[in-house]
Ligand code: AMP
């Protein structure tokens with residue numbers, strides 16, 4: 492395991508006093524390690540949502556197991572089609588889903604068939620019932636309507652026997668749960684949940700239930716952090732609000748690091764903080780203190796205390812959420828063994844001009860919508876102060892103004908990172 496100094500030495504032009512966002516990513520990638528493959532467990536499917544697969548799911552069967560009908564209609568041999576004329580066939584029976592039809596269909600004959608029913612040997616085409624004319628025990632198929640093979644689902648077209656249906660490192664979505672179930676597998680091998688402890692620091696921070704006090708504020712960071720961790724499927728360890736008191740801080744850090752894979756704190760990492768948080772991090776672990784070239788969320792501390800990775804986030808509520816989304820979330824996913832591609836940035840036309848200084852990354856809260864022409868447009872939520880948490884509630888995404896980017900003019904395209912799927 493590399494020390495923080497070794498990681499820093501490998502980064503070109505590393506400057507903790509003005510660290511570009513890209514370098515933060517590179518640093519964190521080197522800092523965190525993925526849980527060992529042995530840290531996995533078998534869980535029933537209903538408990539597997541959002542978990543990360545610890546090994547490939549190999550299909551024990553072909554899905555579907557037989558060629559079958561995609562429609563309610565009539566199955567026949569496609570060679571019987573009389574293009575350019577109509578085709579008339581005699582109906583000799585009915586095949587229902589769930590049981591194989593016993594019998595034989597001769598030339599000039601067809602079989603009434605339900606969606607999902609097995610196509611008997613020799614039948615490869617289905618005409619939907621609403622497209623046929625029925626008279627007595629015959630059906631007539633209009634000319635030039637079908638070609639052989641239409642409305643047939645092929646054996647193994649979804650998944651093939653012995654092929655990986657899902658791969659190690661994928662996070663299980665609702666669709667993935669359904670896919671595993673379609674293989675007849677009742678459980679999957681997933682990485683164990685990541686354990687993440689978090690607490691807020693600061694003498695001015697009140698826990699819910701405490702009476703209001705002049706100059707004090709209610710702790711919101713523990714709730715946003717809790718929510719974002721839960722969305723990641725982490726096991727959370729809430730350690731409350733810890734005041735600027737060395738004894739209590741030491742106890743909180745030590746306890747958190749002992750029990751968790753990662754520790755997240757908020758507050759106490761800005762320049763000129765008259766508190767003990769930074770001093771305690773330094774005393775107990777290997778920790779770097781950064782000023783990141785970004786807005787909101789400039790100060791941040793990262794490192795290790797014991798075996799745990801430490802993320803010391805700033806105190807401002809929006810800064811906490813943005814730094815979590817930008818840095819902590821990808822790092823935790825890496826620890827969980829998740830190899831899914833990060834959510835894509837979308838392009839939207841800005842409905843406002845925005846002032847932006849090159850040399851830092853800015854994350855503005857935006858409302859992204861589709862205009863009458865179907866194009867994406869975005870406006871900001873207004874006041875972009877890093878304490879204005881309502882902006883995170885009003886917004887549905889972050890407008891990402893990149894490091895080298897300058898002012899944005901009305902109508903310019905900007906990158907947006909949608910919250911949906913991310914938090
Ligand atoms: P700090 O990073 O400790 O200087 O805090 C920056 C700002 O965030 C200050 O206005 C704090 O009052 C505020 N703040 C710190 N911690 C929290 C918290 N847990 N919940 C809400 N606001 C906070």
Ligand code: MG
Nearest residue numbers: 693758759806
């Ligand atoms: Mg503080």
